[in-house]
């Protein structure tokens with residue numbers, strides 16, 4: 072039997088991540104949603120202003136490098152295409168306000184223990200690895216926003232489609248009020264497709280198929296820890 076293609080192996084890693092991660096499988100609660108807004112605002116800022124830029128720096132392919140910088144700029148500076156000129160973390164801040172967090176609370180938030188461990192792990196997986204492994208690290212979690220992985224609502228609408236669905240039910244928010252998740256279904260499919268296409272092309276060219284798949288699996292394990300850490304911390308805060 073022919074060996075599976077790199078893309079099929081990468082897709083299998085994303086599918087496994089979507090099926091096994093407790094944060095996706097367990098119900099969302101007010102405590103978990105609040106913790107997600109606090110931590111993910113910090114995480115998106117850190118990844119897109121530090122970690123992904125290291126990957127861009129290491130990347131010798133001009134188009135791929137500029138693609139990374141453009142995506143990071145939409146995340147941390149301004150997204151004119153999908154976000155009306157606001158950065159994604161600013162849109163997440165607006166969502167935080169809608170679920171009862173104050174801006175002061177969000178701005179004072181510190182990364183929890185598991186978020187800090189995730190950043191340290193990603194530093195190792197993104198800053199000082201071959202740039203192609205870094206590109207995989209940049210794109211593998213956004214890939215879960217593309218429909219087709221996992222089961223149920225997630226399979227039909229992607230990770231943020233699932234979040235939009237369950238946050239909407241829990242907080243009685245309209246589609247427009249859940250803009251943060253909706254814009255990612257569009258923006259991340261565009262970011263992720265560019266990344267995924269580049270990965271396929273370069274993995275073959277550089278004979279790095281196995282390293283690429285391993286990088287995808289490792290990065291998604293860090294995402295699993297990051298998200299389950301948010302779940303656990305959200306439960307602790309709610310119990311207090």
Ligand SMILES: [Fe+2]
Pocket residue numbers: 115146159255
């Ligand atoms: Fe984003």
